[in-house]
Amino acid sequence: xxxxxIAVDLGGTQIRAARYxxxxxxxxxxxxxxxxxxxxxxxxxxMKAYIDKVMPADRAEVQGIGISSPGPLNPKTGVVIAPPNLxxxxxxxxxxxxxxxxxxxxxxxxxxxxxxxxxxxxxxxxGCRHVVYITVSTGIGSGIIxxxxxxxxxxxxxxxxxxxxxxxxxxxxxxxxxEAAGPAIARRAQAALSEGAAxxxxxxxxxxxxxxxxRTVGKAAAAGDALSIATLAHAGxxxxxxxxxxxxxxxxxxxxxxxxxxxxxxxxxxPMRQAVADHILDGAFVKDLxxxxxxxxxxxxxxxxxxxxxxxxxxxDISELDKRF
Amino acid sequence: xxxxxIAVDLGGTQIRAARYxxxxxxxxxxxxxxxxxxxxxxxxxxMKAYIDKVMPADRAEVQGIGISSPGPLNPKTGVVIAPPNLxxxxxxxxxxxxxxxxxxxxxxxxxxxxxxxxxxxxxxxxGCRHVVYITVSTGIGSGIIxxxxxxxxxxxxxxxxxxxxxxxxxxxxxxxxxEAAGPAIARRAQAALSEGAAxxxxxxxxxxxxxxxxRTVGKAAAAGDALSIATLAHAGxxxxxxxxxxxxxxxxxxxxxxxxxxxxxxxxxxPMRQAVADHILDGAFVKDLxxxxxxxxxxxxxxxxxxxxxxxxxxxDISELDKRF
Numbered sequence: 001x002x003x004x005x006i007a008v009d010l011g012g013t014q015i016r017a018a019r020y021x022x023x024x025x026x027x028x029x030x031x032x033x034x035x036x037x038x039x040x041x042x043x044x045x046x047m048k049a050y051i052d053k054v055m056p057a058d059r060a061e062v063q064g065i066g067i068s069s070p071g072p073l074n075p076k077t078g079v080v081i082a083p084p085n086l087x088x089x090x091x092x093x094x095x096x097x098x099x100x101x102x103x104x105x106x107x108x109x110x111x112x113x114x115x116x117x118x119x120x121x122x123x124x125x126x127g128c129r130h131v132v133y134i135t136v137s138t139g140i141g142s143g144i145i146x147x148x149x150x151x152x153x154x155x156x157x158x159x160x161x162x163x164x165x166x167x168x169x170x171x172x173x174x175x176x177x178x179e180a181a182g183p184a185i186a187r188r189a190q191a192a193l194s195e196g197a198a199x200x201x202x203x204x205x206x207x208x209x210x211x212x213x214x215r216t217v218g219k220a221a222a223a224g225d226a227l228s229i230a231t232l233a234h235a236g237x238x239x240x241x242x243x244x245x246x247x248x249x250x251x252x253x254x255x256x257x258x259x260x261x262x263x264x265x266x267x268x269x270x271p272m273r274q275a276v277a278d279h280i281l282d283g284a285f286v287k288d289l290x291x292x293x294x295x296x297x298x299x300x301x302x303x304x305x306x307x308x309x310x311x312x313x314x315x316x317d318i319s320e321l322d323k324r325f
Numbered sequence: 326x327x328x329x330x331i332a333v334d335l336g337g338t339q340i341r342a343a344r345y346x347x348x349x350x351x352x353x354x355x356x357x358x359x360x361x362x363x364x365x366x367x368x369x370x371x372m373k374a375y376i377d378k379v380m381p382a383d384r385a386e387v388q389g390i391g392i393s394s395p396g397p398l399n400p401k402t403g404v405v406i407a408p409p410n411l412x413x414x415x416x417x418x419x420x421x422x423x424x425x426x427x428x429x430x431x432x433x434x435x436x437x438x439x440x441x442x443x444x445x446x447x448x449x450x451x452g453c454r455h456v457v458y459i460t461v462s463t464g465i466g467s468g469i470i471x472x473x474x475x476x477x478x479x480x481x482x483x484x485x486x487x488x489x490x491x492x493x494x495x496x497x498x499x500x501x502x503x504e505a506a507g508p509a510i511a512r513r514a515q516a517a518l519s520e521g522a523a524x525x526x527x528x529x530x531x532x533x534x535x536x537x538x539x540r541t542v543g544k545a546a547a548a549g550d551a552l553s554i555a556t557l558a559h560a561g562x563x564x565x566x567x568x569x570x571x572x573x574x575x576x577x578x579x580x581x582x583x584x585x586x587x588x589x590x591x592x593x594x595x596p597m598r599q600a601v602a603d604h605i606l607d608g609a610f611v612k613d614l615x616x617x618x619x620x621x622x623x624x625x626x627x628x629x630x631x632x633x634x635x636x637x638x639x640x641x642d643i644s645e646l647d648k649r650f
Contacts, residue, residue: 072609081609130479144574146476146483153471153576154455155609160573163606165566166490173566173604241490241498245570248485249469251478279498281488284397284406284480 003063004056006104007305008047010069010094011111012036012085015043017050018299020306022063024122024321028054029302039088044097051102064105065098066305071110071141075156075313078108107313111135111301113150113159115294116143117311118304119256120318123295129319130252133294134161135259136239136268140177146250150314166241176242180235182214182261189217189231199227218264232264233271240275247276247285258294269293328388329381331429332630333372335394335419336436337361337410340368342375343624345631347388349447349646353379354627364413369422376427389430390423391630396435396466400481400638403433432638436460436626438475438484440619441468442636443629444581445643448620454644455577458619459486460584461564461593465502471575475639491566501567505560507539507586514542514556524552543589557589558596565600572601572610583619594618 004027009016016031030053034043056062070083078095080086099106109117116125116133125131131145140162144151151158162177178184189201190209201220205211221228243255262268273291280286296303308314310321329352334341341356355378359368381387395408403420405411424431434442441450441458450456456470465487469476476483487502503509514526515534526545530536546553568580587593598616605611621628636643 072607146471146478147474149472151471151476151575154578154613155576157607157610158471158574158576160606160610164570164573165604245489246574248489249483249571249574250476251480251483253479279490281485282397282482285482285485288479 004061005063005306005309006051006054006065007302007309008051008065008067009301009305010034010043010047010067011301012070012083015047015050016302017047017054018302018306019054019056022310024303024306024310026299026302030054036086040086040092043086044092044094048098048101051098055102059102059104062104064107064309065102066114066308067094067098067106067108068111068114068301068305068308069094069108071112072157073108073110075107075109075113075152078106080108105309107308109150109308109314110141112141113143113152113314114304114308115258115296115300116145116256116304117150117307117314117318118296118300119258119294120145121307121310121321122303123300124256124292125254127319128253129317130250130254132243132246132250132252132255134239134243134255134257135294136181136235136257136261137259138182140181140239140259142246144246144250145318148317148319150311152314161242161246164242164245166238166245176238180238185214185217185231185235185261186212188234189227192227192231197227200225201228214261218261218267221264221267229267232267235261236268236271237275239268240272241279243272243276243291244279247289248281251285253288254290254292256292256294258296258300262293329386330388330631330634331376331379331390332627332634333376333390333392334626334630335359335368335372335392336626337395337408340372340375341627342372342379343627343631344379344381347635349628349631349635351624351627355379361411365411365417368411369417369419373423373426376423380427384427384429387429389432389634390427391439391633392419392423392431392433393436393439393626393630393633394419394433396437397482398433398435400432400434400438400477403431405433430634432633434475434633434639435466437466438468438477438639439629439633440583440621440625441470441581441629442475442632442639442643443621443625444583444619445470446632446635446646447628448625449581449617450579452644453578454642455575455579457568457571457575457577457580459564459567459580459582460619461506461560461582461586462584463507465506465564465584467571469571469575470643473642473644475636477639486567486571489567489570491563491570501563505563510539510542510556510560510586511537513559514552517552517556522552525550526553539586543586543592546589546592554592557592560586561593561596562600564593565597566604568597568601568616569604572614573606576610578613579615579617581617581619583621583625587618
């Protein structure tokens with residue numbers, strides 16, 4: 001196939017545009033600052049300029065344009081609803097705006113769903129047809145592939161794993177995001193310190209506890225700090241329980257965990273895997289299950305946006321892509 | 326279409342066999358006792374005899390045989406693993422045993438998945454393509470239809486909603502089944518009574534608290550018994566939180582709740598709906614969401630087994646069935 005694919009990664013900080021061949025090899029890549037403060041019109045204009053930069057001379061060679069965008073958004077209409085990190089965006093018909101300019105098929109999906117497609121086409125889940133992808137950073141997001149196709153739901157809102165209730169006590173309901181994302185890790189460490197727990201953390205932030213973030217906790221944990229190790233273990237356990245839920249509901253071949261917090265490695269993964277082993281219903285669910293770190297780095301959103309086009313918005317079997325490679 | 330479908334409902338108590346037309350109208354129905362104590366060989370023999378009873382004179386008119394069976398089972402291989410209510414069943418290749426005798430395509434699925442197909446084809450979810458079905462009785466099971474197709478996972482084990490961790494305290498992890506199924510409702514009421522709670526329940530069981538079951542609690546709750554009302558409300562809340570999880574992960578059009586415990590009606594459904602309203606991430610998930618009682622009665626497994634054949638094992642879009650009607 002001679003067709004090419006345009007991929008765009010719209011982030012809160014950067015806009016990146018790239019051109020891929022039909023086997024999802026990158027041919028060209030450009031990037032610019034989002035300058036989100038200028039509002040949606042200016043940002044979309046910049047996106048279009050950078051799409052132009054990576055567009056081949058003959059547009060007829062292009063199969064379509066795939067866009068990874070922060071959610072919430074509706075992938076069926078291409079409307080971006082109101083992402084927290086894109087101020088002023090309020091039901092922006094991004095898909096139509098791009099399609100009107102370039103007269104090509106345009107697919108828009110949220111960054112976690114796009115990352116799931118990326119890991120399934122070129123990353124840790126390559127060749128798999130039943131994939132749960134979880135990203136743990138400032139928030140917790142997910143993308144789920146069931147029987148080769150992206151699970152999107154009636155309005156494209158599916159796979160919001162971060163918000164499932166997992167800590168439920170008599171008068172308290174909490175979510176995995178509130179218990180295990182980066183800010184939760186920082187808050188939990190700060191709370192323990194303010195209750196007088198011993199730790200090297202205060203030293204790392206020169207006594208300014210407000211400066212503690214998940215990265216600081218990871219650093220201290222790697223250096224053997226017991227409080228930080230326990231804090232990451234709590235996060236790992238909660239993510240592990242969320243993995244139990246997804247495994248029981250989707251029976252996947254692989255759970256891929258990515259996002260900044262996974263840089264803490266085994267300090268997070270060991271308690272996570274332990275929680276899965278402790279709480280899964282039956283060994284049959286985990287016999288052929290792999291739980292792995294995401295394999296793709298900064299390009300995950302671009303690769304995924306390209307895969308979004310190659311699978312017609314996640315509607316074609318992702319494992320069919322492999323046959324092209 | 327002139328094709329007919331054979332449907333079999335293998336239950337712990339009864340075997341039921343029926344013949345349907347291609348529009349899932351019932352043409353004939355037969356039933357017998359399972360006599361599960363006689364073991365799998367005898368039970369399968371009885372199944373075959375009852376399939377023969379509903380088989381048309383010309384077998385070429387039959388599209389296939391659909392079987393609803395207690396799980397766990399593997400729908401891809403037709404092997405029934407070890408259902409608690411079928412003693413002696415240990416990896417019985419039920420699908421092959423039936424197919425070898427009748428030389429017809431045979432599809433086997435667990436009763437909750439079959440019920441989901443039934444509700445989506447002829448019940449409360451008719452015409453829907455994104456359906457979560459939950460059954461609350463002795464256990465809690467589920468069947469999920471995403472984008473028209475049954476979610477089954479890599480080994481057909483998906484949709485085990487009853488076992489997702491939902492009550493998680495520091496040293497305790499519980500599942501919705503352990504908190505909200507019929508036996509849990511009975512246990513919770515018994516525990517409160519043994520701590521001296523006032524209630525009409527002891528009177529209903531002539532003082533023998535062991536005789537309290539979910540039905541007794543439902544009866545007392547309907548008569549205004551505060552303890553029983555609170556017990557059902559706890560179950561409803563936990564099921565509501567599980568619904569939140571499925572709604573966040575699957576973004577369905579409808580959640581159908583069936584099973585014996587739903588006979589308690591609003592005493593269960595009101596706190597369930599309230600928990601969904603209280604804990605859902607965003608109104609967008611519930612704007613077009615219906616939460617409804619199952620519409621099909623005793624025939625749910627037969628209708629679903631017929632739908633299983635009509636959708637080639639849940640792999641064809643269930644909403645396409647509607648076009649036949």
